[in-house]
Amino acid sequence: MKDISPRLWTYTPANSPIPLPDRPLLFTSASVISLTSFSSTTSPDALLNREEIQNYVSGFGSESTSLEELLTAHDAPSLSDRKPVLLIGELANPYRLQDMDMGTLPLLPVRLEGLCRTWADALDPRESYPGVHHVTLARTPGWWELAYIGMASQEQLMRIKQWLENGVRGSWRPVKLAEGNVRFEHDMTLQAPHEGDVEWDGTSEYVKLQTPDATGPSLDLNDVMVLVHARQGCYNHRGRLARCAHMNQRSFHENLFRKGSSHRWDEILTLR
Numbered sequence: 001m002k003d004i005s006p007r008l009w010t011y012t013p014a015n016s017p018i019p020l021p022d023r024p025l026l027f028t029s030a031s032v033i034s035l036t037s038f039s040s041t042t043s044p045d046a047l048l049n050r051e052e053i054q055n056y057v058s059g060f061g062s063e064s065t066s067l068e069e070l071l072t073a074h075d076a077p078s079l080s081d082r083k084p085v086l087l088i089g090e091l092a093n094p095y096r097l098q099d100m101d102m103g104t105l106p107l108l109p110v111r112l113e114g115l116c117r118t119w120a121d122a123l124d125p126r127e128s129y130p131g132v133h134h135v136t137l138a139r140t141p142g143w144w145e146l147a148y149i150g151m152a153s154q155e156q157l158m159r160i161k162q163w164l165e166n167g168v169r170g171s172w173r174p175v176k177l178a179e180g181n182v183r184f185e186h187d188m189t190l191q192a193p194h195e196g197d198v199e200w201d202g203t204s205e206y207v208k209l210q211t212p213d214a215t216g217p218s219l220d221l222n223d224v225m226v227l228v229h230a231r232q233g234c235y236n237h238r239g240r241l242a243r244c245a246h247m248n249q250r251s252f253h254e255n256l257f258r259k260g261s262s263h264r265w266d267e268i269l270t271l272r
Contacts, residue, residue, distance in 0.1 A: 003031040020092050020148065022188055024060055025066065025107045028074055032094045035060045035067065035106070037186050038047035044049060044183070044214035054079045056184065057108060057151055057215055067106060076104035082151040084219060086110070086226035088117045089135025089244065092148035100163045100232045106151040109188060110219070113211065115180035115269075116192075117147065117244040119234075119252050120229035121262040126165060130253035134164060134172075136229040138268035139179055142207030145192035145245050146185060149224070150202035157225060164227055173230040173265075176272040177221045184216025190192060192245040207241060222272070233265035241268075 009032060024035035042048070048056055058079055060067045063204040090096040092107055106165055117135050124132035150156070157174065165173040193207050200206075235242045235256060241263070242256055 003033045005030065006094040009094040020146070021109075025094065026062075026070055027094050027097050027102065027105045027107055028076075028168070029098065029101070029103065033062055033070065034107075035062065040216075042217050044217055046217035048217050049218055049220045050083055053084055053219055053223060054082070054151075055218070057106060059110065060106070071104060071106075074104045074126060077153045079106075079151060082106075082148040083157075084224045085152045085157055085160065086137075086224055087148045087160075088137060088226070090132070091135075092150070096119060100155060100159060102159060103153075105156060105159055107148050108151070109185045110147055110149050111144055111183050111185040111190065111214075111216075112137075112147050113138060113144050113181040113183065114141055115177070116143045116145060116184075116241065116270075117235045118241045119244060119247070119249075119256075120234055122171070122229060122233035123253075124258050126166065127161050130250055133249050134229060135244055136234050136265065137177075137221045137226060138234055138263065139270070140198070140205050140207065140241070142209065142211070143193060143198075143228055144190075145200065146188070146190050147182075147232075149182070149219070161227055168231075170229045171229065172227045174225050176224065177226060178270040178272045180221075181218055182221065182224055183214055183218040186215040187212075192243075195246045198243075200240060203239070210255075228265055228269065228271075230265050232262040234268060236261040236263045241254055 026033040115137050118138045120134045120136040197207055197209055198205050
């Protein structure tokens with residue numbers, strides 16, 4: 001597929017986080033480069049630490065160039081100087097990464113298991129109505145959905161945090177997860193459970209469906225960073241979550257935002 005400018009990315013962030021990439025990518029300030037998947041001998045049952053994650057990711061590349069060679073060509077830090085950061089919502093959108101002046105960043109699809117993306121109960125006023133709503137994480141046993149990791153340098157991690165906070169220090173916190181699972185995903189047609197598949201016992205929500213077969217190994221959560229909303233947390237819809245997979249940004253803003261209460265961030269997710 002022909003490389004394009006981030007500003008010409010088909011999926012604008014207007015209804016984030018629906019418009020995510022449909023393939024592995026290398027984001028640069030000038031272009032979005034498609035990466036090809038590869039045949040790996042790594043078992044889907046494997047659990048990869050940081051060094052093994054870097055080695056696994058090194059198998060991606062363009063049609064004629066390895067990912068490491070692409071990073072070198074763009075004068076960017078090598079994979080050995082990068083670590084996986086779970087990017088949820090618009091943080092994996094090339095158009096938005098350009099706004100953030102992110103620099104060269106590999107984007108690889110992963111599957112969340114037992115974790116879901118849900119709307120943070122905070123409105124960012126930097127854009128016109130309905131504004132920028134950020135996305136945070138919450139537990140849901142039995143759930144799965146596609147997301148992305150960025151192989152980011154320490155400088156890029158701090159840039160993500162500063163952009164999310166928009167001057168309100170402490171509103172977003174880089175953490176490590178103590179529950180759920182994150183694994184590499186090679187089936188880009190994977191669909192999350194439907195809204196009717198989520199059961200609720202009056203206290204908690206869960207999914208009883210059989211999880212689809214794994215297509216890639218898991219990442220050790222000790223080596224994965226994610227930024228979560230550490231003020232209001234996420235929206236509380238009569239005890240239930242407003243999942244991004246079931247509701248886009250505009251629908252959330254018009255129908256739910258500021259019309260309920262909040263789940264505290266440390267009550268919906270167990271952290272290390």
